[in-house]
Amino acid sequence: MTSPQFAKVIVDAPLPELDYAVGDGVLPRVGDRVLVPLGPRKVVGIVTGLADTTEVPAGKIKSVLRVFNEVKPLRAEWLKTMAFAADYYLRARGEAALSALPPFFRLPATPAYEKRLEKLRELKTKKIAYEPAPVLNDEQQAAADAVSSSTGYAPFLLFGVTGSGKTEVYLHIIESVLAKDPQAQVMLLVPEINLTPQLEARVRARFAQATVVTMHSSLTPAQRARNWLAVHEGRARILVGTRMAVFASFQKLSLVIVDEEHDPSYKAGEGMRFSARDVALKRAFDNKIACVLGSATPSLETWQQVRIGQYKRLTLSRRAVASAHLPDMQLIDMSKRKPAVFAEEVKEAVTQAIEAGGQVLIFINRRGYAPVISCTACGWVTRCVHCSGFTVFHKTEKRLVCHHCGSRYGVPERCPVCGNAEILPVGTGTQRIEEAIEALWPQARVLRIDRDSVRSKSAAESAFESVHAGSVDIVVGTQMIAKGHDFKRVSLVVVLNADAQLMSPDVRAEERLYATLMQVAGRAGRAERAGRVLIQTRYPNHPVYDDMKAQSYERFAERLLREREEAASPPFCRQALLTAQAKTLDRALGFLRRARSKAEALAGDDVFVYEPVPMPLMRLKDWERGQLLVEAGSRARLHAFLAAWSAAMSVPDSRDAGTDWSIEVDPADI
Ligand SMILES: [Zn+2]
Ligand SMILES: [Zn+2]
Structure with a gap:
């Protein structure tokens, strides 16, 4: 038997899988990171398959330059998650997968790569006093038991009023999952880690022996690489993180918890605009494990799933401290x-x-x-010159600040329009x-x-x-x-x-x-x-x-x-939002009108295409922006339409020069 001659590799670019020869060097495994030539550059890619043949002519094929096999390959489950996310949110698979890795593992290796890698394997753990688990009340116990005894894919809504002790239920479930299986790993997502230091501290205090790591945007690149590696190699048992953590690579993901599942910060605002809650559910589904969504005020999407019996509801109706009262x-x-x-x-x-x-x-x-400084005579108000929003007066710094783009301005002494000296905060x-x-x-x-x-x-x-x-x-x-x-x-x-x-x-x-x-x-x-x-x-x-x-x-x-049901709006339909930005609004809307006529030709009866309109915040950072909403009755129908539509829009058209566009699936703000 001969070994495969070619590797299929995804790279961080809007390209499909590329074929590379594997040559005489080390044979990569599926999931290995490799260094490959891409045009004039050398980039890191991920092997998604091996093959004996290729369509690429012999003279044109390039070779894998290096295999980073010092680290375990990314598992098939992870590759599947990234492929799903890429397809669902309309990104190239390579872009989605590579951008989910910390820079250390995504960029070409530096000279001291092996040495630095060894250092990253040293986890720095703080000694924290162990806090024993308190006794749960009967509602908390029933909720914890329901999750711990579930088998296969099992989505739950832990519906508890504020102060009802949801965190304690999470900790009990984590404890039981980790105790059952020495390899088990847990993913606990939180909205914003800076705002919830108490939760992280409680997890660390309860699981002093198990290795707890975090993943969020305030980590240094080295911390991020270290924590990512600890989860990837199965050394860390618990990952506490913000939405970016949903794409972590696990050896044996056994439980997913999304705290405050309704929080808008789970939806990415830039790049691949994914919903961490939805991806978390998908990972639980693929791994055939429980997923606990916790909230006192669940999203309507989640509540609807409970209503139709897709998610099981666990209710905590009382505040955990017996003497505490609802306000x-x-x-x-x-x-x-x-x-x-x-x-x-x-x-x-x-x-x-x-x-x-x-x-x-x-x-x-x-x-x-x-919010603004306004002229008492002519009504002039302070605005950002780069955006269509007002600038907000920050008195301590004596500055006007645009909360959309961050631009800062001095405060004028008189009204720039009429010269009136009486300009006041409103x-x-x-x-x-x-x-x-x-x-x-x-x-x-x-x-x-x-x-x-x-x-x-x-x-x-x-x-x-x-x-x-x-x-x-x-x-x-x-x-x-x-x-x-x-x-x-x-x-x-x-x-x-x-x-x-x-x-x-x-x-x-x-x-x-x-x-x-x-x-x-x-x-x-x-x-x-x-x-x-x-x-x-x-x-x-x-x-x-x-x-x-x-x-x-x-x-x-x-x-x-x-x-919502009467208006057939989400969660009773599926939406996607096309946005376009250009230097003039005419150009942006012109693009959207052409996109609309292409959409009409593809839509059929069950996809509804709205009229293009300027975005609520029309100008941002000197870009004029417009949007176009489409709706469909089902996910499958929406995605079939979007695939055809984005292909039609990608056909080059000279009128589109200078216009950027993107499609957001399941948009949060319209
Ligand atoms: Zn004035
Ligand atoms: Zn601005």
């Missing part, structure tokens, strides 16, 4: 009053809470000082609220938590630490404060501008507002203190507030799903 929610109608940052009764409640020794959390969904952001609080409660110790005040993981940790320690009376912040923190001393939560989100044109705006507010409200009364939540709104009769006061996610979800 009392109250709406403060701001519609018939003079505009003010705080209503009178809110001021009183804050004063009382502080005097009683509790902490107050003030939530506002906008960082910075004020609206409120976290910085302005902080100032108002300091004026109203000069004795109180105030801490602001947002992306400007807390830029690094350690800054976030120390900020949250000071809240826990009780050295802060009032915390003012954005949704950063809403994530899973156990603030045991918080007795009052104030929500200032919920309405802004309610007025957003995004189809998911209401869903997100509900999730955010329930999360914020969940910060109140987590321990023995009774919690109170005050929501200032100009629209107290909006149905979302009724659902919120009833504290019934079911009621909320059923109402929204009825609306």
Whole structure:
């Protein structure tokens, strides 16, 4: 028997599999990384198959230059995941697969490659005091048992109100999975690791012996390579990570957990725009294992799967600390009053809470000082010259900042249009609220938590630490404060501008507002203190507030799903969004109109093609942008259509010069 002569290799480029001769050197295995010539460059590729023959003429075939066989090959399961993701999200398989590897394994080897590789195998583990597992209440125990005793592919929704002890259930399930099989590995996905240091710490404290590693964007390249390798070689038993971790390579993936599965950060905003939750479910399916989706406010997609019996629902209806109570929610109608940052009764409640020794959390969904600076005479407002958005006034730096592209501007002394010297901040952001609080409660110790005040993981940790320690009376912040923190001393939560989100044109705006507010409200009364939540709104009769006061996610979800079903919008249809950007809007829309006529020719009865429109944020970083939405009744139908459509759009057309386009499958924002 002769050994194969050719290797099929995928590379990080929009190309199909390429054939290379394997020559006299070491024969690569399927899943090995190899160094191959690509045009004038040498690049790292992944072997996806071996063959005895090739279509490439003998004179044209190039050879594999090196096989990186110091590391185990990538497993077939991983290659299958990446192929699925590439096909589903309309990427070349090589682009998807290579971009999922840390740079150390994706780029051509440096001279000291072997030596550096050996160093990467030394895992640095911190000694952490072991924390024994607490006893679960009966609901938690039933949930943990249901998952631990499941066999094969088993998707679960762990539906638990905030403070009901979902994390403890995860830890019990992980414990039982690891105990059953010494090779078993677990993937635990979290929305944003900087905001959830408590979860990581709890996992480490519980599994002191098992190796726990993390994967997220704040790691250095060396840390990322080290942790990736530990999971790939099966040395790490537990991987805690953000959405990028869903593409990690495991030896024996045995359990998948997605915490806060509804969180928008699971959807990638650039590059391959995948949903980590959906890929996690697919990996559980391929590995025939359990997948636990945890949330107090599940996505409507997940809730619908529960309704039709695809996912099994496990409910935690009580707060885990027996004496903790669900907070009392109250709406403060701001519609018939003079505009003010705080209503009178809110001021009183804050004063009382502080005097009683509790902490107050003030939530506002906008960082910075004020949204805009405006001219009192002509109405001129500050705008970004590169985007169609306003710039936000940041008082501490005395700068106007565009939150879309990051551009910074000086603050003009007078109106550039009419010369009026009276230009004033309009609206409120976290910085302005902080100032108002300091004026109203000069004795109180105030801490602001947002992306400007807390830029690094350690800054976030120390900020949250000071809240826990009780050295802060009032915390003012954005949704950063809403994530899973156990603030045991918080007795009052104030929500200032919920309405802004309610007025957003995004189809998911209401869903997100509900999730955010329930999360914020969940910060109140987590321990023995009774919690109170005050929501200032100009629209107290909006149905979302009724659902919120009833504290019934079911009621909320059923109402929204009825609306969605009537409108045949997701999850009752499948969508894809084509976006195009060019230097002028005419060019972008011209491209989309041609794309639309190609789509009409391919669509048939069951694919609906909308009209091209400018994007909500039309100009971004000097690009003018338009979009075109398509809908289909099923995934299969949508993908059959998209394959034909993107092929039709890839045919070169001189009118498309200077226009970039991309298709997002299952878009999150429309
Ligand atoms: Zn003016
Ligand atoms: Zn901008």
